[in-house]
Every structure is written in C-alpha cells, then in structure tokens.
Amino acid sequence: MLQETTQDLLCARIAMLQKATHALTRALTLKDFGAQFAGVVQEMFSPVDVHVLFRPEGSVWWQPLMSGNAESGGGALPPVTDEPTPECVVRELPSGVAVSQRLSDGAAFRFYCIRDSAMTGDADLDVITLRLLAYFFDTSYHELQTRKKRKELVFSLNHRLLQLNSLIDTGIEVTKLEARESPQRLALERAAALTNASAGRVRVLRGDLLREEVCFPEGANVAPGWVTKSRIEAEFVFGEETYQFELYNKESRDGVEQFDATDHLLLDALVRQVHASLENRYLHTQALEKQRLEQDLLVAASIQEKILPAKLPDIPGYDIAGINIPSKSVGGDYYDCIPLADGRCALIMADVAGKGIPAALLVSSLHAYLRAYLESGIPLVDLVRRLNQVIYTASTDDKFITAFVAILTPETGTIESVSAGHNPVYCMRADGTVQELNAGGIALGMLEMDFPYQGEITVIDKGEGVLLYTDGIPEAADATMELYESHVPLKEFLLQHRHLSARQFIAGLIHDIRSFTGNAPQNDDITALYVVRSR
C-alpha cells in the first residue's frame, strides 16, 4: 500500500516536472528561469521557502535567482560549503535541504528548500525527487543557454549584415548630401550606432584653430576631463584642415567594454567615405566653376567677335591693316576703322581693364556710344569727354578703358586725335623719325568729373603712317618674363619695316613677337592697327 502511494507520488511529481518543462524552457532570462524553477519546487514540496542561487563559470560568488518568498522575508541561508560537482549533491540541513550541482557549461546552481517538517515523510522519495529536480534544472538550463546562444548568433549575424549595409548606405548618402549638409555629422552618427559607442565627436582643425565641432548625441559633453573607459579615433587631412573623429565608451549590456578590430575598421571606412565625399564636392565645385568660366569666355568671345571689324574699309590713297589676337581669357581690346558720312574716317584703339563678360560688355558700350557720337558731328575732344562720362556710369569701380580716338581726313592726311590714357600712337615720318601722338587725358570711366581732354592735329604725307596698338604688344613676355619692348622697341621695329605694306608690316610684327615669346603663354590681347598713306 505504502509502495503504491510512493509510486503514485513519484508519478505525480514527474507529471508536474513535465508540465513545468515548457514554461521553464521558455524563460527569457536566467532570473525568470530561477523564478519559474522556484515555482516548480514550491508546487512539489510546499516548503516554507525556496531559494535558488546561481554561480557563473569562473566566479566564486553566488548570485540569487530567487531569494525566498515575501512572507518569509528571505532570511539568512544555512551555510553550505560543498563544492558543486557534476553529480547532484543533496545536503540535509536542520531547516531543510540544500541541493547543489555543477552545470554542463561549468556554472553551478544551488537551491534551498526551507521546511519546518519532513516533506513527504518519505526521505528516499524526497531525495529521488530532488535529484530529478536537479537534473531537470540542468537540462532546462542547457536548453535556455542553447536558445540564448542561437539568438545571439542570429543577432550577431544580423548585426554584421546591418554594419555592412549601413556602410554601403552611408557611402551613398554622404555623396547625395547637399553642400550645406555635413557628411561628418552623418558619418559620426552611423559610426557611433554601428560600434555601440556611447558618444562621439568630430573636430575640424586648421592648425591649432578649432573650426568646427560636432558631438553625438547632440549636446554630449565630451570635453577634456570627461571619463572615457574606451576610445578609438581616425582622422584625415583635407586641404589645410584636419578632420578628427573620436568614439567613446563602447556599450554592452554589462557596462563599457573596449572597442574591437571591427570597430576600428568601421570607423576608418566611414571616415574614408567622408574624405572621399569632401574631395568629390571640391572637384564638383571646381568643375562647375570651370564650366561657368568657359561659358563666360564663350559669351565674351561672341560679343568681341561681333564688335571687332570683320573687314577694314577701303580708304582711297591709304593702305590699312589691323589684327586682334585675344589671349586665352578673352579680354577687352577693341579697334576699328569707321568711315564717316562726310568722307572722313575714325580710327579707334581701346583696351578695357579686366577680362571676360564684364570687359566685353563695356567694349560693347564703348562701340555703341562711339558710333552714335561720331555721327553727331561733335568736336573730338567733346566726344571723348562724353565717352568718359557714359563709360563711368556704365562700369564698375574697377573697370575703365584706355582709348585712342582719331579722325583722319583722307584728302589732306590730317589726323586729329585724343588719347584717353592710352599708349602713345607712333607716327612714322618719311625722314625716318617717329613722332608720338599722346595728347589727351585720363582713361575713360576712371573719374566721374567732367575732365577736360586735349586734342592734337598732325598731318601725314605719302609714305608716312600711324601705328595704333595696345599694351599686349610691348608687354608680350617670353618664358623668362622679359618684355618684347625691352628686346625690340616697337618704334625701332616700325622704322626698320616702314617700307612694307600695312598687311606685311602687321604680319611681320606678329611673327617677330611670336619668335620672341616662344612657347610662353600669351597673357594679354595683342591688337594693332596700321595706316599708311600711299599717295
């Protein structure tokens, strides 16, 4: 009868264990596990109290998983000095029983069943049950650990995938950022998140001068003196600035740990992406600026092409030739020969300070006003004075025009001229001398005041001529920056070649300049107008 009762009790307890297995193996944490296990013991033995202790592998300290029920107040536990072994040890105590066992992973557990009387009255059955409970704890714990490891492995694999994905995404995103957005801020956020850093900082330094500081999380205090338990950094130099990235305090569920090799790789990779992004932005800006300049030059060249004479007029009794060779950056040289209604002819040579569209537009203005005033028949000095006023109004402070304006009366060879701050015009005489024509005044548009200009009149005879030019000729430089004027004074060249036709003279002059400058780049426009009286 007693045997049947014992068997029934044992079967009932086994059934309880089987029932509890499901709940125990689904515990999320070790703490939950301990609580569930204590519940099983409680249900089985109805003791006064149950305590469950756990000792991690390598530790000497027991940590409570379940510290008794609230009613008992979880009093002091009886001392047990047995070292747990792989075999379950059941130790009888005056106030109950203690069960210890080493677990399969080296950790250990111990539980106390505190009682005020014998559990069942069958000590052997109790011991068997307690051993079964210990076995149950071990297998369920093993299941819990396996599940935990599997979850950690999946989490770790997903996290690696996330790191790789985020690295690629960040690379794409930093290239898409608007110029006003900071790639270093985005990279810092991503680096902190991917490495589990508590905080991070980017500092942009020019020498010792701090030009920018970005902290993550925003407002994080990472000032000197802040305690860092772990830290990694990476930096690069772009232009004159050094970009320093720092990450602080790698987080774990157990506190701060050291950054690992993967963290270094991630930070380095993200920092390289920022570097590449900044370089790309710079190159893109440069390309846009170059494109804008090229467009600018095309427009300027187009304006200049329309203004410069495609063909010089035929003036009976005169041989005339001109040339304009613009430098790479289109400038503001201008020349023309304009037949007037009364049979006279205007000769113009001008040079605008500056290059590009602004200079071309100013030349365009000069061209338009000049033609209008020439047709009005006003005296030449008044014409130049008016030009000064309108050019002053049309130009910015740094823009002005040097100009030489002359009116040739072909029948008499009379030349009336005014120079507005321009190079002297050379008048080549039949006797082998050169006269300079330079009466005039200030450059056009230089001063607002109604500045008086002075004119001069000269007459050229058969075989004599005038050479109008811009400073691109005397200031043409060779590779050593020696000027053409110091090599061959223009006056001398004029005298030496005065027997040539106008076209031959211009061609010879250009050839001589090119021979002198060689492969040196042309820094300024070269413009000349040569008029020789042939009869």
Add this chain to the structure above:
Amino acid sequence: MDQQFTLTKEVRGECLIVTTSGYINNVGGEAIASECGAHFANGIQDVILNLEYSKVVNSIGMSYIIEIIERLQETGGTLVFTNLDAAVEKMLSIMGLFKYARKEATVADALSALGRKGVGHESR
C-alpha cells in the same frame, strides 16, 4: 554626460504608447524596457513605440526592444513601431524585428490597427 534621451508615455486601455527622443542605446533601451516592464504588471497587452524623435538606434538599444517583443509574445501582445525614420526602419528590418513586430506610419494608425483586435482607446 548628457545622453539627451527622453521618454514620454501614455496608456490607452491595454495599450502603452512610448514616445522616445534621442539616441536609443544602452541608456535609452533600458529606459524603454523598464517603462514597459512596469506596465506589463498592470495588464498592458500591447506597446506602441513612437520613434519619431529617435533617428539613431544601436544594437544594445535594439536588444532591449527585442526583449520587449519576446515578453509581449509570451502574452500574445504586439509591439508596433511608428513614425520610423528610413534608416531606422531599414535597420529594424535587417535585424529581423518586423517578423515579430509591426510597423505603422503614425500612432493613430497603430491604435487603429490594434483596435481591430479589441484594444480600447480611452485614456487611463
């Protein structure tokens, strides 16, 4: 150090709405888990996690969120993410969280979705 993480909560019936602001790391994740844990004992069945003001989540913060999902699974509850930044959404997706949790555009959408399974909407 100022982590700049803040959290607000609202209970509607058996649903807890948690709105976070700032970096969800160890500190942020623990705060969310702690808040949820405190309400589970009071019969909270579902959790809506509004991440509108949290643009960065690290894996430690995420591990706390996974624990909340597991805890809800035990009781047949649901976690719904709302107002997700594109980067955070992608991150949660890669980590496989949407297999066990839902996402909705807004808190109102989440409440509506949960309402279909019988969650009351009155304020507590």
